[in-house]
Amino acid sequence: MPITPLHYPVAWGLSKLNRRLNFPGLIVGSFIPDIEVPILILFFGGILPDHFILHSLIGALTIGTIISTLATIYLYPIIVSLIFRVDRAKLNEVCKLSPLLIISCMLGNTFHILLDFPMHPFNPILWPFVDPYEIVGILVLFLAVDGNIGIGFFNAKILTNLITGIITIAIIVRYRKNLAELVIRKNLISR
Numbered sequence: 001m002p003i004t005p006l007h008y009p010v011a012w013g014l015s016k017l018n019r020r021l022n023f024p025g026l027i028v029g030s031f032i033p034d035i036e037v038p039i040l041i042l043f044f045g046g047i048l049p050d051h052f053i054l055h056s057l058i059g060a061l062t063i064g065t066i067i068s069t070l071a072t073i074y075l076y077p078i079i080v081s082l083i084f085r086v087d088r089a090k091l092n093e094v095c096k097l098s099p100l101l102i103i104s105c106m107l108g109n110t111f112h113i114l115l116d117f118p119m120h121p122f123n124p125i126l127w128p129f130v131d132p133y134e135i136v137g138i139l140v141l142f143l144a145v146d147g148n149i150g151i152g153f154f155n156a157k158i159l160t161n162l163i164t165g166i167i168t169i170a171i172i173v174r175y176r177k178n179l180a181e182l183v184i185r186k187n188l189i190s191r
């Protein structure tokens with residue numbers, strides 16, 4: 001995976017493409033699939049892959065979306081008001097339960113696994129219908145030296161993190177004087 005916060009540019013881009021989407025829902029949705037990684041490593045290391053149910057389309061559209069929706073409603077306003085000093089009442093207003101919030105969480109989760117997909121040597125994206133180990137990311141194959149998937153994975157990881165990292169920094173620099181724009185859209189506040 002790109003480091004989890006580096007999924008942010010995708011949420012940002014989706015919110016620019018369609019301004020009706022709920023930006024906090026997109027952001028939270030784009031982070032949530034990775035919460036399974038430490039749990040899988042800690043409790044199921046060696047038994048299950050470190051990317052599993054939340055990195056499948058079925059898991060992302062059900063469990064991932066439910067967790068993201070709850071996290072956007074109950075956690076996002078608390079965390080963001082503390083770190084970015086955005087008014088808590090405005091955040092609560094934007095993070096209310098709505099069909100658009102649920103759709104945005106769904107999209108965030110889906111695009112997370114789509115971004116992960118090219119750079120992983122295995123992908124549970126179509127689990128339980130296709131064995132995760134049968135789906136090798138296209139970037140891994142492309143960057144494999146002498147057919148070495150391990151090297152391909154390493155190169156794909158570096159390249160993906162580099163690109164998403166540069167875009168994330170560019171967005172932060174662009175809005176450094178108005179940090180609230182990074183976590184909540186003005187057009188959402190005024191609604």
Ligand SMILES: [Zn+2]
Pocket residue numbers: 001033034055112116
């Ligand atoms: Zn991931």
